[in-house]
Each structure stands twice: as structure tokens, then as C-alpha cells.
């Protein structure tokens with residue numbers, strides 16, 4: 001469904017992605033692991049059209065994303081949860097959610113999606129009139145995920161959703177991933193939390209210096225495998 | 235009642251009405267800067283263009299309100315075209331490039347105005363000429379009308395930004411451009427429309443100000459400086475900060491006139507600017523961040 005082939009990307013003059021190839025099939029949860037600074041977040045930004053892609057191809061459900069204007073990409077059904085959450089701090093929780101699917105003539109669908117989001121995160125409903133910037137870090141993470149769900153996506157790109165969260169909330173993120181999987185939403189999951197990634201993913205990619213170095217079904221890997229040490233060990 | 239007190243009240247009324255007209259210019263400027271990081275050096279010329287367009291239509295039709303609508307509409311469309319053709323592709327690049335671009339456009343517009351309308355100042359009569367007595371002085375009704383209209387337009391902008399989908403897009407884009415794109419908001423369109431709105435507000439202000447100032451090709455450059463001071467004093471990109479700062483600067487200068495000559499009153503605005511930059515560079519009326 002989502003396929004990257006030999007993607008090269010730059011920040012200005014610095015070459016960050018040196019040919020990334022990966023794919024995510026329908027309904028799959030795919031993990032993307034790697035040390036700090038290897039280009040995991042940049043890979044997600046390249047998919048969203050937020051960094052300059054020099055060459056290679058990115059396709060999603062028959063669309064060539066490389067040729068789309070960036071704001072059309074989420075509208076194709078791709079939700080994005082960036083690593084620093086990037087909620088709109090001066091908007092209320094409700095307005096943050098409304099940025100996603102407040103289209104003309106889609107009022108009924110918006111209501112339905114909103115119900116769904118509040119169903120998954122009751123906490124957000126309690127705080128819907130509060131400015132998002134005043135939420136706790138955990139609540140902001142929930143909001144960032146709920147906001148992406150408002151796009152009614154077929155795939156969600158999750159960038160380190162558990163970063164800085166206490167174990168109980170990490171558990172909640174895992175539950176959300178399971179709920180999304182059951183709703184057959186695909187997930188591309190970037191994480192530092194290796195055990196959690198291996199537990200929820202169908203497949204994982206290991207990344208190093210701007211390229212994918214290894215791919216395996218998650219069930220064939222364990223936390224202290226050699227490959228995991230090679231690409232993630234300190 | 236003593237005379238000084240009476241002067242104070244009258245000058246304060248003048249200051250508030252001038253401040254509210256300036257608020258129209260300044261809020262457009264700050265809105266544009268806040269959302270696309272463009273310091274629009276052609277804003278004064280949009281103000282000037284509004285005065286000309288409005289008074290051309292006013293003289294033609296004899297209707298003050300048609301003149302107002304024409305000023306806003308013509309310059310709105312001009313703003314859309316200007317942003318789309320000259321600025322859109324520069325957004326996100328070095329701020330110097332947009333400064334040079336808007337400065338260039340301001341020179342072109344000034345020269346064009348001299349070419350079309352000539353360099354002389356045109357006196358235009360106020361549409362409403364009545365006066366109300368404030369103590370021993372006659373206070374022009376027109377100033378009241380203008381103050382009320384400015385407030386109504388700013389209130390209208392606030393409603394537009396807080397009701398409905400497009401307003402939400404504007405607020406989201408102002409806060410985080412990349413994330414707005416990632417939520418499917420058509421950011422380039424939002425930028426263009428906001429520029430048009432800012433241009434239309436400057437134009438309205440120019441039209442309303444014309445009976446007080448007269449209309450000529452340099453009225454933009456001569457008056458925009460105050461708007462820039464207001465934007466900085468109010469906090470770059472802060473809409474309500476700008477409105478408050480405009481009223482503050484308007485009153486400051488009007489009160490100063492009691493003691494110094496009008497030509498010197500602008501010094502007080504500079505003093506306010508310097509104090510702001512020294513003690514509260516993010517804006518005089520912005521809550522201190524905790």
C-alpha cells in the first residue's frame with residue numbers, strides 16, 4: 001500500500017536519506033528502528049512531503065506522493081503523528097481535532113470521527129475546551145494521535161509515540177495500536193522502545209546512516225539478537 | 235471645569251479614534267507577519283491605494299459606503315494577485331528576499347500613483363460633516379463614525395478567525411505551518427487569502443483616513459512608520475497586542491500634542507518603541523511568559 005523505493009532526501013545541502021526502500025502492506029504494523037540521527041523521522045517527513053526528496057519514488061494506494069502538493073498527502077488517507085507531537089498549542093483540544101476533517105459537506109462524518117476519537121481517549125473529551133498547550137505531555141501525545149485519526153486514515157505514521165511516557169501510558173499506546181490494527185489501519189511505527197516494537201509489529205526494518213540495512217518478521221527477532229545489537233546496541 | 239482637563243478629554247477622544255484607524259493597518263501587518271513571516275514593506279502603499287480607489291468610487295457614485303466597499307474589494311483582489319505572483323514562492327526563504335520584494339513593490343506602486351493621479355495632495359471632504367460639542371470644542375462626528383467602523387471591522391476579523399473552517403485554518407497555519415500541511419490544510423491558499431485580508435484592511439484604513447490626511451502618493455510612506463512601531467510595541471504577530479498598542483500610540487501622540495508641536499509628537503512613539511525593545515521585546519501588552 002505504501003512503498004518507498006531508493007528515496008534520497010536532503011536538508012539543504014546535507015544528504016540525510018541515502019536510498020531508503022520499505023513497504024507497508026494493508027493492515028500491517030511495521031516497525032522502523034535505528035540509532036539516534038539515522039534518518040527515521042526524516043523518512044516519515046519525506047512521505048508527508050515535508051522534506052525535499054531528490055530522487056526515488058514514494059507511492060501510496062496508486063498515488064505518486066512525490067508529485068503531490070504536501071497538503072494533499074494527508075487527504076489521501078495518511079495520518080502523521082510527529083515525534084515532538086506538534087499539537088497546535090493555542091487551539092483548544094476540539095479545534096485541534098477539527099483541523100483534521102472539517103471539510104465542507106462532511107459534517108456527519110466529522111461527528112462520527114469525533115465520537116470515535118473521544119471513545120478512544122475519554123480524557124480528551126473532558127478537556128475539549130481547554131487550550132492544547134496546557135495539556136500534560138501524555139495528554140498531548142493522545143491528542144496528536146487522536147488528531148491523526150480524525151483524517152480517517154488508511155495508514156498512520158507514528159514517530160516515537162511512547163517517548164517520555166510513563167509505563168501505564170506506554171500500555172495505552174499499545175492498546176491504541178491494537179485498536180487501529182483491528183480497524184485495519186496500517187501503521188508505520190518509529191520507536192526507540194525495542195521490546196514494545198517487536199511485540200506490536202508484524203515486520204521491522206533496521207536503519208543505519210540513512211538507509212535500511214535489515215528487514216525481518218518481528219516474530220523472528222528478539223531483543224538480544226545479533227542484528228539488534230549490531231544496529232541498535234550502544 | 236479647568237481647561238487642561240477639557241483638553242485632555244478631547245485629545246483622548248482624538249487619540250482613540252486615530253488609534254483605531256491605525257489598528258486596522260497594524261493588524262493587517264501583524265497578521266501577515268504572524269502567518270507567513272513576511273514583513274510587508276508595501277503595506278503603506280496598499281493603504282494609499284485604498285484611499286485612491288475608495289475616493290475615485292466615492293466621487294463617482296456619491297456613496298460613502300460604495301467607496302468603502304470598492305476600496306476594500308479592489309485592494310483585496312490586488313493583494314491576492316500580489317501575494318500569488320510575487321511572494322508565494324519566496325515564503326520560507328531568507329527574510330531579506332521578501333523584504334526586498336515588498337520594498338520593490340512599494341516603489342512601483344508609489345511611482346504608479348504619481349503617474350496616474352499626479353503628485354498633488356487631494357483634499358477630500360468627509361462624508362459626514364456634523365459636529366458634536368465636547369465642552370467648548372466641536373468634535374467631528376466623522377471621527378466617531380470612523381472609530382466605530384474600525385472596531386466593527388476588527389471585530390468582524392475576530393469572528394471570521396474564530397467561527398468556521400477557514401478561520402481555524404488561519405489560526406492553525408499561524409501556529410505551525412508544517413503541521414498544518416500535514417493535517418491537509420491548503421497552506422498556500424490560506425497565505426494568499428490572509429494577505430488579501432491584510433491588504434483590504436490597510437485599504438479601508440486609508441479610505442477612512444483620507445478626509446483627515448488628504449490623499450497623495452506619499453501618504454503610505456508617511457504614515458506606515460507608525461503602524462510598524464505599533465506592530466513591534468504590540469508584539470510581532472500578536473493581533474490583540476497590535477490593537478491595544480495602536481490605541482496606546484494614538485492616545486500618546488494626541489496627548490503629547492497638548493504640550494509639544496504635532497510634528498514632535500511622533501518622538502513619543504519612538505520612545506515607546508525603544509522602551510518596548512529594551513524591557514519587553516515580545517510586546518508591551520503580552521503577558522510575561524511563566
Ligand SMILES: Nc1ncnc2c1ncn2[C@@H]1O[C@H](COP(=O)(O)OP(=O)(O)OP(=O)(O)O)[C@@H](O)[C@H]1O
Nearest residue numbers: 011014016034035036037038039040041042043083
Ligand atoms: N531540520 C533539519 N535541518 C538539518 N538537518 C537535520 C534537520 N532535521 C534533522 N537533521 C539531521 O538529519 C539526520 C537525521 O535526522 P532524523 O531526525 O531523521 O533522525 P532520527 O533517526 O529520527 O533520530 P532520533 O532517533 O534522534 O529521533 C540527523 O543527522 C539530523 O541532525
Ligand SMILES: [Mg+2]
Nearest residue numbers: 040041042083
Ligand atoms: Mg526522530
